[in-house]
Amino acid sequence: MSKTEYTVEDFMLDPEFRNWVLSPDEEAKAYWEAFLVEHPEKYKEVELARRTLLNLSRSVTEVSEHRIELTWTAINKGVEEAGDDNAERRVVPLSAETTLKRFADRPFIRSYRPNLQFYRVAAILAIAFSLGVLFSLTHQEAELAPIEIPLVYEEHEAPPGVKSNLTLQDGSKVILNSGSTLRYVKNFEAERRELFLTGEAYFEVAKDSLRPFTVRTGPVSTTALGTSFNISAYENESHDVSLLSGRVNVVLGFEQPYQIDLHPGEALNVEVGEGSHKKQRFREEKVLAWTKKTILFEQTPMEEAIRVLENWYGVKIEVLNRPGKGVLLSGKFVDQTLRGVLEGLSYSARFDFQVDKDRVTLRFDTSS
Amino acid sequence: MSQIPKSNGKISAELLWESLKSGDKDALEQLYRRFIKELFRLGISITGDADFVQDCIQELFIDLWKYRANMKSTDNVKLYLFRSLSNKINKERRKALRWSERQQHVSERYPRFLESVETKLVNSQREALLQKKLAKAMNDLPTRQNEVIQYLFFENLSYEDTAKLMGINLRSVYTLAWKALSALKKAVLWFAFPLVHYLS
Numbered sequence: 073m074s075k076t077e078y079t080v081e082d083f084m085l086d087p088e089f090r091n092w093v094l095s096p097d098e099e100a101k102a103y104w105e106a107f108l109v110e111h112p113e114k115y116k117e118v119e120l121a122r123r124t125l126l127n128l129s130r131s132v133t134e135v136s137e138h139r140i141e142l143t144w145t146a147i148n149k150g151v152e153e154a155g156d157d158n159a160e161r162r163v164v165p166l167s168a169e170t171t172l173k174r175f176a177d178r179p180f181i182r183s184y185r186p187n188l189q190f191y192r193v194a195a196i197l198a199i200a201f202s203l204g205v206l207f208s209l210t211h212q213e214a215e216l217a218p219i220e221i222p223l224v225y226e227e228h229e230a231p232p233g234v235k236s237n238l239t240l241q242d243g244s245k246v247i248l249n250s251g252s253t254l255r256y257v258k259n260f261e262a263e264r265r266e267l268f269l270t271g272e273a274y275f276e277v278a279k280d281s282l283r284p285f286t287v288r289t290g291p292v293s294t295t296a297l298g299t300s301f302n303i304s305a306y307e308n309e310s311h312d313v314s315l316l317s318g319r320v321n322v323v324l325g326f327e328q329p330y331q332i333d334l335h336p337g338e339a340l341n342v343e344v345g346e347g348s349h350k351k352q353r354f355r356e357e358k359v360l361a362w363t364k365k366t367i368l369f370e371q372t373p374m375e376e377a378i379r380v381l382e383n384w385y386g387v388k389i390e391v392l393n394r395p396g397k398g399v400l401l402s403g404k405f406v407d408q409t410l411r412g413v414l415e416g417l418s419y420s421a422r423f424d425f426q427v428d429k430d431r432v433t434l435r436f437d438t439s440s
Numbered sequence: 441m442s443q444i445p446k447s448n449g450k451i452s453a454e455l456l457w458e459s460l461k462s463g464d465k466d467a468l469e470q471l472y473r474r475f476i477k478e479l480f481r482l483g484i485s486i487t488g489d490a491d492f493v494q495d496c497i498q499e500l501f502i503d504l505w506k507y508r509a510n511m512k513s514t515d516n517v518k519l520y521l522f523r524s525l526s527n528k529i530n531k532e533r534r535k536a537l538r539w540s541e542r543q544q545h546v547s548e549r550y551p552r553f554l555e556s557v558e559t560k561l562v563n564s565q566r567e568a569l570l571q572k573k574l575a576k577a578m579n580d581l582p583t584r585q586n587e588v589i590q591y592l593f594f595e596n597l598s599y600e601d602t603a604k605l606m607g608i609n610l611r612s613v614y615t616l617a618w619k620a621l622s623a624l625k626k627a628v629l630w631f632a633f634p635l636v637h638y639l640s
């Protein structure tokens with residue numbers, strides 16, 4: 073059927089049309105605009121289809137955690153009962169004798185099993201029913217709490233030892249480093265895209281000139297329109313904003329607010345505690361190493377290196393005989409095991425190490 | 441100890457499915473936890489009755505365990521679960537209707553909120569009243585018509601998957617959806633235009 077014969081319903085059923093209405097891209101836009109220019113008589117149908125589609129809604133009920141747990145308890149009960157049953161059925165007769173035996177037993181089993189099955193089912197239903205009654209008596213209120221639609225926050229957390237790749241609803245890509253959290257209003261708000269970050273993340277921002285993309289890390293806000301940049305903002309460390317392409321504007325919300333524009337290749341290094349900042353050049357290799365499974369230390373203070381390793385591998389590191397003056401560590405490790413990294417570092421920094429599951433002990437050599 | 445963890449530490453549902461088949465009870469629980477919210481959401485939006493859906497889901501998972509040895513492998517666990525739930529609901533419903541009319545009334549007890557098809561665009565493009573009206577119209581659709589809209593528009597399944605899921609052929613999916621949309625369209629027209637305008 074050609075699109076000129078489309079009814080309102082046909083438009084809505086056309087996946088390409090749906091794409092255009094719900095997640096338009098340049099190509100779809102051009103296509104349907106051309107279609108409308110050629111067939112202006114279809115405008116009414118197209119508009120009605122678009123409006124219906126945009127507003128198509130279903131009412132959903134969010135089930136409470138309680139219901140989820142109760143349901144699982146009931147299933148578990150049922151599973152335990154069924155488990156035995158299954159085990160019996162799986163006996164495989166190995167010899168003729170056992171086969172015969174099995175058939176000899178059969179009439180007996182036959183009269184017995186359905187009964188047992190009946191009681192089992194009855195028991196399961198009884199348990200489920202009483203749980204249901206109990207539930208509706210005790211927990212009705214919990215489920216009655218109204219759910220607010222506006223400003224639902226979405227939170228992504230990459231625990232230590234895990235990195236995660238996200239694509240946001242607007243098409244922006246984010247790589248979240250270990251031990252980091254990213255929070256934002258679900259689907260973003262109408263006039264801005266605002267995200268809250270603790271830890272480190274790399275952003276590739278999808279272009280949307282009407283909605284600036286702002287990442288807030290404490291008092292530092294980084295705003296972009298369509299760029300890629302990396303932000304490292306772990307607690308108790310300096311906040312670094314490194315720009316790879318495009319342009320960003322950073323606002324420092326200290327007592328004296330301050331605005332800085334960054335150009336590609338520039339990084340802003342903010343000491344949040346002191347309220348000071350400096351601009352410097354950065355090397356892409358170093359800043360983005362973490363997105364390429366690479367740990368890169370270049371004269372890195374030991375405290376920072378330990379934080380990196382703890383996050384990266386999801387371990388706790390304890391230091392014995394901590395040397396008085398600051399130790400700086402250097403080394404590059406691509407896709408290495410924790411042991412490999414520690415081994416590499418131990419020679420120059422002079423320490424022994426022990427790995428016991430997720431606990432690591434570094435013991436510095438004090439003789440020197 | 442593998443030092444570089446996978447980018448998202450999740451085991452795929454399909455792998456869990458295989459473990460379940462070989463008798464791993466943890467896999468059953470993990471599958472449950474992974475899909476339970478979606479299953480409830482789907483079930484409730486089809487039937488409007490949380491208790492009823494809970495019963496169906498319970499039976500569904502107990503059945504999964506009981507018949508795990510005979511289950512086929514699947515490359516889409518979610519679809520399989522949706523299909524099983526849809527079957528259960530339709531079967532139980534036919535049974536339930538015979539002796540009770542407890543349906544529909546129950547639904548009023550639970551809070552509900554609207555979920556829209558459109559998630560990528562800005563809120564301001566939607567019209568709240570019209571959304572309510574359409575959600576109501578969805579509820580009033582016959583079950584199978586309601587179901588087909590859920591799958592195609594809210595779960596974003598393809599026509600092929602929807603056909604498989606509902607156990608009908610592609611042509612019927614299309615016809616069913618067409619009928620449902622036709623009813624929904626009417627809701628918009630009544631809402632939006634004076635009657636005369638529409639008839640002209």
